[in-house]
Amino acid sequence: MHVAEARRGGAVERESQDSATRGGPADGDGKPRRRQARGERRIAQLLEAAGRVFCASGYTAASTNSIAREAGVSPGTLYQFFPNKEAIAVELGDVLLNRWRTTYGQAFTPAHMNLPLPEMLDAILDPLITFNCENPAFAVLMHGSEIPGQVTEEHDLLHSTLLTRIEETLGSYLPDTPRAERTRTAEFAFALFKGGMDLILSHEGKEREAYIGELKIAMFRYLCPVVGDALPQRPPQRETTGTES
Numbered sequence: 695m696h697v698a699e700a701r702r703g704g705a706v707e708r709e710s711q712d713s714a715t716r717g718g719p720a721d722g723d724g725k726p727r728r729r730q731a732r733g734e735r736r737i738a739q740l741l742e743a744a745g746r747v748f749c750a751s752g753y754t755a756a757s758t759n760s761i762a763r764e765a766g767v768s769p770g771t772l773y774q775f776f777p778n779k780e781a782i783a784v785e786l787g788d789v790l791l792n793r794w795r796t797t798y799g800q801a802f803t804p805a806h807m808n809l810p811l812p813e814m815l816d817a818i819l820d821p822l823i824t825f826n827c828e829n830p831a832f833a834v835l836m837h838g839s840e841i842p843g844q845v846t847e848e849h850d851l852l853h854s855t856l857l858t859r860i861e862e863t864l865g866s867y868l869p870d871t872p873r874a875e876r877t878r879t880a881e882f883a884f885a886l887f888k889g890g891m892d893l894i895l896s897h898e899g900k901e902r903e904a905y906i907g908e909l910k911i912a913m914f915r916y917l918c919p920v921v922g923d924a925l926p927q928r929p930p931q932r933e934t935t936g937t938e939s
Contacts, residue, residue: 745831
C-alpha cells in the first residue's frame with residue numbers, strides 16, 4: 695500500500711469517527727456516508743490548492759500554510775488530512791499520474807495507428823497537450839529536483855512505459871528498422887514533445903494555440919522522413935495570424 699493510500703485511509707477513518715460521535719447518517723455497513731463524502735471533497739480541495747501553489751512558487755518554496763490559505767481553510771484543517779507537504783505532493787502525484795495513464799491510453803489506440811501521419815499526430819498529441827495544459831502542476835511535480843522520491847520513481851516508470859509505447863508504434867510501421875534506431879527515434883520524438891510543451895505552457899490564448907501548431911509541424915517534419923512510405927502523407931497547414939502577410 696502506498697504511503698498516500700494509508701494516509702488517505704486514515705483521514706477518511708478520522709472523518710468517519712467524527713461523524714459517528716455526532717450521529718451522522720450511515721450506510722448498510724455503518725459507515726457515515728455524508729462525512730466520508732465531505733472528507734473526500736476536502737481532500738480534493740486541498741490537492742487543487744496545492745497544485746496552484748506548486749505552480750506559482752515551486753515545490754520547494756511552497757508551505758502547508760500557503761496551501762491552506764489558498765484552499766481557504768485553517769492549517770489545522772489541513773493537518774487533519776495531511777501530516778506535511780510531502781504527503782500532499784505524494785497524493786497529488788498519484789492523482790496526476792493516474793490521469794496521465796488514462797490520457798496516454800486513450801491517445802495510443804489501434805484506430806489512431808491507421809490514420810495518415812498528420813491525423814495520427816492530431817489524435818495522439820491533442821489529448822496529451824490538453825492534459826498538460828489542464829494540469830500544469832504535473833510538470834512541476836514530475837521534474838523538480840526536490841520532489842519526493844516516490845513521485846519521481848513512479849514518473850520514471852511511466853516515462854519508460856510511454857517510450858516503449860512510442861517505440862512499438864514506430865515498429866508497427868518500420869518492422870525492418872533495427873531496434874536501436876527505433877529507440878533513438880522514440881526518445882528524440884518524446885524529447886521534442888517535452889520541449890514543445892515547455893513553450894506551450896509558457897504562453898496563453900492565441901499564442902499558446904500557435905505554439906501547439908508549431909509543435910505539430912515540428913513532429914511531422916521529424917517523423918515524415920522516418921516513416922517514409924509506410925503512411926499516406928499530407929503535411930499540416932501552418933495557421934497564419936493577422937501579423938503575417
